[in-house]
Structures are given as C-alpha cells and as structure tokens.
Amino acid sequence: MRELRIHGRGGQGSVTAAELIAVAAFKGGVFSQAFPAFGVERRGAPVQAFVRFDDRKVRLRSQVYEPDYIIVQDSTLIKDVNVFSGVKKGGIVIVNTEKAPDYKVPDGVRLITINATSIALKVIGLPITNTSLMGAFAAATGEIKFDALKNALMHRFPKELAEKNIEAARQAFEYVKAEVA
C-alpha cells in the first residue's frame, strides 16, 4: 500500500485533489481511498487530505502518518506545520513554491518544487493550485495516468473550467516530467 498526504489551506482544494487523485487511480485499476482530516473548516486554516493506493481493497481507516508521498500546496505552511512528518525513505515530496527552498526534507526523500501558483494564475486566472499539483503528482510518482486525471477533471467540472484545469495540470505534468527525467 502507498499513501499520500496533502497539506494545504482551507479553500485551496486539497480535499478535491485527494478525491480526484483517488478517482484517477481507481480508473487505472488500483484500489484507492481518499478522505479529509476534518477540522473546523475556514479559509486559510491548515488542512490535510489523504489518499491510499493498493492492489486490494483498502481497509485501514486511520489518518496517514507515514506517507510515501506528500503534496504541500502552500510553502508558507512549512514553518507552521510539520508537513514532512513521518515521510518514508524513498518518498517524494512535492512543494508549491515561488522561492528556492530554505528548508530541508528528511534524508532519502526526494524534493520536487514547482511554481504551481504561477501556472494556475496564468492558465486558470486564479491562484487555485490543486489541479496543477495533481499533474505534478502524476509525473513525479506514476501512481496516476495523465489521461485518467484528465477524465476525472472533465467529469468533475463544467467543460470550460475543466479544460483550463486540464491545461494547468498538463503544464505542471510536463514541467515535472522534465525535472525528474
């Protein structure tokens, strides 16, 4: 079983990202499970959402404490929340940031940074980074296929909005693909 933990702030679409990643993984033939850590939701407050991937039905119901993958939607969270807590050796951390990292990920963990905010602003016109980061996740981990992600987005959003989000995801996907190559 592989596990993903998404850190974001209320309003950034972390829960939607977890759901759509789970949908895309399931369509690719994997048993997946997505769920949020519910707090008292308000815009800007730190939030978490989780995804599990397995080749058999997922039964475990606890939150994710030792993730294989981490997505950080907002690098300003890093000083407030221990976002890298428990990450497994060999794991992958994807951080949305505009700046060069002034933090360290644990040894044996791969850090991928991407300016998802700028992609989102350029393509969607809003600083909603979740769909770009889904594209980055697909490229970095191979857990989901880009086409499956595209379908999940088409299914979730009205056509025009879906197309913009797919384009944002595609740009992030290509960027990370080139980074990891």
Next chain:
Amino acid sequence: MLEITEGSMAVADAVRLCRPQVVAAYPITPQTHIVEALAEMVANGKLDADYITVESEFSALSACLGASAAGSRTYSATTSQGLALMFEVCFNVAGMRLPIIMTIANRALGAPLSIWNDQQDSISLRDSGWLQFYAEDNQEATDLHYIAYRVAENPAVQLPAFVCFDGFILSHTYEPVDMLSQADADRYLPKYAPTERLDAADPISFGMYATPEYYLEFRYETDKALKEAKSAIHAAGKEFGEMFGRDYSAMVEGYQLEDAETVIVAMGSICGTVKDTIDELRKEGKKVGLLKIRVFRPFPSEDLAKALKGAKHVAVLDKNISLGAKGAVALEVKDALYGSGIPVYDYIIGLGGRDVQKKDIREVVALAEKGKGDQFIGLRKEVL
C-alpha cells in the same frame, strides 16, 4: 460494477434504488450530503418521492411517522444532536410498528460540541425498538439499506431500522462501491405492501392510549418481534448473497477467528483497521482474531457466544460509553458470555473523532493478554 464515490453519495444512491415514496430530513453534519443528494434527485425527477422540508429533526421523523402510517415506504437520515431531538418520535415509530429506515452518520453527542465520529448517538437509542445495523465500509453501508427495508417491512417484523455508518470516516470517504442496478434492486426489494395503514375509508388508529391492562402486552409483543427479527435478518442477508454475491446472513462475522486466543469484538469502520492490525500480529505469531458485530439490535447473543467459544481473552472496542457503567457493547458481550468463564475486557476508544491507529489496536491486544481492561485508550494524561 465497481465505481468510486463518496460514502454519502453511495448511500443516497442506494436509498434512491430502494424507491422511498416519502423522504423527510433535516441537514446536520456529517449526514448533510445524503439528504442534499436526495433532495436534488427528487427535484430533478430522478427519484419519484415526496421530499418534505421541515424545520427540525423532530418534525422530520414526525413527518415520516405519518407517511409510514399511511402506507408509504419512508426514509430519513440524521446524526448526533439531530437523533437526540428525535428521541420521543423514535419510541413512537417503533411502538407503532412502522418500518421507517433511517441512516445514521454516527457522530458524538455534546456537550462539549463535537462534529466528529463515535457511536454514542445510535447506541443511546438502543432501547427504542429500532433495529440497528453497523457498516464496516461503504459497500456494506449501501447494501444494508436494501436489507434493512426487506427486514423492516417483513410482516413478521414491522419495525424501524437504523443503518449506521461512521460519520466522516465513511460518509466523507471516496472508495470503490459496487452499486446494484434498479432492476436488481427491484428484484430484491419489492413494493411495500403494508398489512395495516391509515385509510379514511377504513379507519384504524395507531399509537393510541394503552391502559395498564394493555401496555405491558404491547411492550412484550414489540420485544418479541425485535428478537424474532433475527431469522428475518438471516434470510434477507442470505438471499442478498445468493443474488449479488455478498452474503449478509450472519449478524456477527469472524476474521482469523478459528484458532484465535485473543478476540477483539468491534462494530463499524474500526473493523478495517483491526483486520490490518491482525494481519501484522499474525505474522508475528500472535493468535489474534476479530468478531465484527453487524447487528446490534436485536443483539445476536447466541451467535456471539458460539463464535467466542474458544477465546481466551475477549477485548471489546466501544466507540461509546454508558457513563457510570461501561461501553454498551461490552455490557452486551459480558451478558452473552455470562457463565462461560471467558474474561471480557472493555476499551473505550475513538470518542469524538479521536483517530484510531493500528498501534492503538496493538495496545488493546497487549492489555487484554495481560488481563488488563475496562479503560480508555489513548488518553492524553497531560490535559486531564
């Protein structure tokens, strides 16, 4: 076909396939998604039902009571304080023998206010005369709705039922669920044919005044019907298995039970985490098993005693507490095992949304093996 969807949406869809004629509900977290989805289905013509909007849970279940007494297949959903507000109506519905099905997205009760999961809400209605089913995952949560209607509407039962699934932990989780087709659902669950109903042309009354010469007999008959519902549950669960491959004939279900020395007894979504922990413990050579309780009312005492016959230690996980006594499940298990000499330990766990991890289950097993129990798990001593 397996489809991935949110638990609440899967439940709403299963309810739609059960073809309720009247739905009355009041939104409350974490149940809201279910009734929102149903309201939308009615508005879009996907569900041919009357959706009665009400100003409170008390009214929601009261509207269901009237609709059910008039002979409609009736549905509601609630949780926590909403269920608490229905307390009076719950007893009336059962006393009038009305087969209303209500989904409970299990949540803690205040004070202090908690929107998060435990099972205190439905457990606190254990004496009301409703059947209580508990789901381990969203597949079970959907399937149990068809079974609940079949059992509740059985003329030998004629009692209401809760289908309980853990709030947030299941209601807000996306996972694969195999949904029935409408044709299959119709094959399994025929139209409701009440034996008695309110009809102006042929007047009868429900829930009238019972003097001391009659009340005791009413209670006797309701209790008898609830106890005898066990055979209807078995039959309905078996038939579901024959038709769709998922067998729900057993009210208690074992996992790695055969040679288990320490047996955990639990209800609801926690069973998944327990199973994963058991797999790890088995690899370490520990003989640990699980007995999952799927039906809490009627309580399957005989089945439970039979399944636990070979156990050396029984560790009950209670996501509730009967304050001043113990967890409600442990009390039942102790009663079922009375005289067997098998020690039963109670562990209060996961109240108010406290996350339950595999390490917590390991702690429970270690405590039970040492003969220590009747305690809370995961207490943060620094805040006491």
